[in-house]
Amino acid sequence: MANWFPMSKRTDLLGLGTGLTDWLLPVLVAAMSFLAALALAGTLASATLAAQWRQDTARALTVQVTDPQAPDAAHTQSRAQAVLAALSSTQGIAGARLMSTEQLNKLLVPWLGADAAQLALPVPAVITATWQSADNTAALTASLQKIAPGTLVSTGSAWAARVAALTASVQTSAAAVLVIVALVAAAVVAVATRAGLAQRRDAIEIIHGLGALDADIAGRFAARAMMLTVIGALIGGALALPVLIWLAALAAPFSGLAPQGLVPGLPPALWLSLPLLPLAAAAIGWCTAQLTVHGWLRRLA
Amino acid sequence: MVRFEDVWLRYRHLASRNTVETTVLRGVNFEIPDGGFCWLTGPSGAGKTSLLKLIYLAEHPSRGRIDILGTHAARISRQDAALLRRRIGVVYQDFRLLGHLSAYDNVALPLRLARRSEAHIRADVAEILRWVGLSGRLEARPDELSGGEQQRVAIARAVVGRPKLLVADEPTGNLDDAQADRLMMLITALNQLGTTVIIATHNTGLVERYPASRLEMANGELVSYE
Numbered sequence: 352m353a354n355w356f357p358m359s360k361r362t363d364l365l366g367l368g369t370g371l372t373d374w375l376l377p378v379l380v381a382a383m384s385f386l387a388a389l390a391l392a393g394t395l396a397s398a399t400l401a402a403q404w405r406q407d408t409a410r411a412l413t414v415q416v417t418d419p420q421a422p423d424a425a426h427t428q429s430r431a432q433a434v435l436a437a438l439s440s441t442q443g444i445a446g447a448r449l450m451s452t453e454q455l456n457k458l459l460v461p462w463l464g465a466d467a468a469q470l471a472l473p474v475p476a477v478i479t480a481t482w483q484s485a486d487n488t489a490a491l492t493a494s495l496q497k498i499a500p501g502t503l504v505s506t507g508s509a510w511a512a513r514v515a516a517l518t519a520s521v522q523t524s525a526a527a528v529l530v531i532v533a534l535v536a537a538a539v540v541a542v543a544t545r546a547g548l549a550q551r552r553d554a555i556e557i558i559h560g561l562g563a564l565d566a567d568i569a570g571r572f573a574a575r576a577m578m579l580t581v582i583g584a585l586i587g588g589a590l591a592l593p594v595l596i597w598l599a600a601l602a603a604p605f606s607g608l609a610p611q612g613l614v615p616g617l618p619p620a621l622w623l624s625l626p627l628l629p630l631a632a633a634a635i636g637w638c639t640a641q642l643t644v645h646g647w648l649r650r651l652a
Numbered sequence: 653m654v655r656f657e658d659v660w661l662r663y664r665h666l667a668s669r670n671t672v673e674t675t676v677l678r679g680v681n682f683e684i685p686d687g688g689f690c691w692l693t694g695p696s697g698a699g700k701t702s703l704l705k706l707i708y709l710a711e712h713p714s715r716g717r718i719d720i721l722g723t724h725a726a727r728i729s730r731q732d733a734a735l736l737r738r739r740i741g742v743v744y745q746d747f748r749l750l751g752h753l754s755a756y757d758n759v760a761l762p763l764r765l766a767r768r769s770e771a772h773i774r775a776d777v778a779e780i781l782r783w784v785g786l787s788g789r790l791e792a793r794p795d796e797l798s799g800g801e802q803q804r805v806a807i808a809r810a811v812v813g814r815p816k817l818l819v820a821d822e823p824t825g826n827l828d829d830a831q832a833d834r835l836m837m838l839i840t841a842l843n844q845l846g847t848t849v850i851i852a853t854h855n856t857g858l859v860e861r862y863p864a865s866r867l868e869m870a871n872g873e874l875v876s877y878e
Contacts, residue, residue: 364761366752557748560710561762561809562738565730652710652733 365554365568367547367575376543376576377583380636383536384587384628387529391628392595394525395620396602401518408507408514412482414438414495415503419476423498430499431476437498438480441491447480475503482506533635540576540639547572548647559651569644573637580636584629595621654707654817654848655683659716661702661872676702678872680716684850684865689843691859692852694869700852701745701821703869707850708742708819709733721816721848738766741815741847743823747806749794755781755805756790762813780808783838785831799826807835811842818842820851824858836862 419431427433431449438447450458455474463470482491492504548555555568599617661677677699684690692700705711706718709725718725723736741762749758756777763773781787784804794802803826810818818839824832832855840862843849853859859866868876 364750364753364764366750553748554750554752557750558761558765559734560708560737560742560748561765562734562736563765564734567765652712 364558364563365551365571367551367571376539376579377586379539380536380580380583380632381587381590383532383539384584384632385591387532387628387631388588388591388595388625390525390528390532391624392591392598392617392621394522394529395618395624396599397518397521397525399618399620400602401514401521405511405514405518409511410481410483411507412444412480413505414478414480415475415505416478416499417475417501417503418473424500425498430502431478433498434476434495434502435478437495438478441494443483444480445482447478450477450479533631536580536632536635537639540580540636541643543579544572544576544640544643545647547575548644555648556651559648565645565648568648569641572644573640576636576640577633580632581629584632588625588628592625653683653686653719653722654850655717655719656680656703656706657717659706659713659718661699661706661711662714676872677706677713680874682867682874682877684848686848687843687846689840689849689862689864690851691864691866692850692869693854693856693859693866694875696854697871698869699872700869702872703867704742704819704821704850704852707817708740709737738762738813739816741810741813741818743803743807743810743818743820745821745825747794747802749802749805749809751794754791754793755786755797755801758794758805759808759812761809766813776812777808780812781805784808784835800828800831803827804831804835807838811838814842814845815847817848818850820849822853822855823851824853824855829857832858833861 414434416431416434420429422428423430423433425433428436435447435449438444452474455477459474463472488504488506492502495502495504558568595617659677659680660675663674663676664671665674666672680699680703692703694700702711706713706725707720709720712726720736721739723732725733725736728736750761753761759777759781760773763776768776778787778790781790784807786801786804786808789797789801792801794805797805803823807820807823810820820839823839824835827835836858839849839851866876866878867874868878
């Protein structure tokens, strides 16, 4: 291995350190790594946000009480107050709150216009809360309807399922982008390697004739390709970082990831994943060069 | 030992959308024993270089069997073929030196490929370059050397690993008689140490000065072996 990398003048038998076209490979790999970093960030950010949204939505409980000012079944208080009291005393339900008339009218503006308050429509009272076991609404509905018949209970489970589906499609798209980026990077390495082989055909034939093993020749190209792809990946990752920090700052109100001191507010998983880009680039560069050179060498006797 | 049994070599190439087949060697049979010395002669186009290419495993025969240093050449893996090539020293007609390496590094190539230690390489390369009269030109690149000097570097590279088989294609073509004799002394010394030597040449004077067995080729056929 010491004979392969780094390539000193004496051990660079194929002149791989003097190729004029070598600058193109790190530039293209840098572009690929930049895209990969954005796709990776997109995948992780969508997963983080979706998990948060799913949790919030699934736990949301909305109760509509019709004819809210009428007395409840026990004739002790209004139906709305009776349902609110029942919800507040139910285990697992927190933050039960009766929406004010102004808040309700504001919600109705998109459908009924600004004059909604003057229409004297029989608007139900709306109580919002969060509920840990939001999947079992039948029992809660039954108990509330005993207090105030006609009360409707709805949770955010359906919306949570839609958010999950949306998240899955976003993640699948991001994963597809990563796969495509990896394939394009491999194609770029293969083309660069083939160009290098064509440029050094005579030198390869000479050392092949002197007894170089296919693994020797392929190893020299693979080491060179690996070094160039790692350089490209480091450049691409470095260029992507400020963009990711800027995007994270834009998404901070939704993600809840605020900068902590000098450390920008990126998801921890992204901090762990970004260093993997040069490693992935190294693996792609090394494997692609190995396969390309071995395939090419089979043409020699 | 080098043995050819009914060896044919044909090249196929495209000409005007048709595949044309050219036969360059026809049913060649001979055997050179271990430690033998053999001249390969014949006019240009007789098939000498093609025959040498088969010996140093740069080509596969279209038909027939070739044994090189006791190995059936068609039945070995690519890895074993590479290892066998390390036991064969070759002097190419066109020298085939690596232009980006110095004379020293060109000569050191076979030893580096064989993973010899740098101390070992330094001693052997310096010794052989002194033998071919290039001890003052170690760092010169091929384009800074004359044709004769390049030829001597190519010869030094071929013999530095003390090969079991030395194959040379016109090794003295660019050398004057004095240099040619000096190199023939080196090759003769190697031969006396057990290296099998096969040299293709047009130089009849050289063949007469160093009598040995002789393969005579014409039109792709072996016309005599004496």
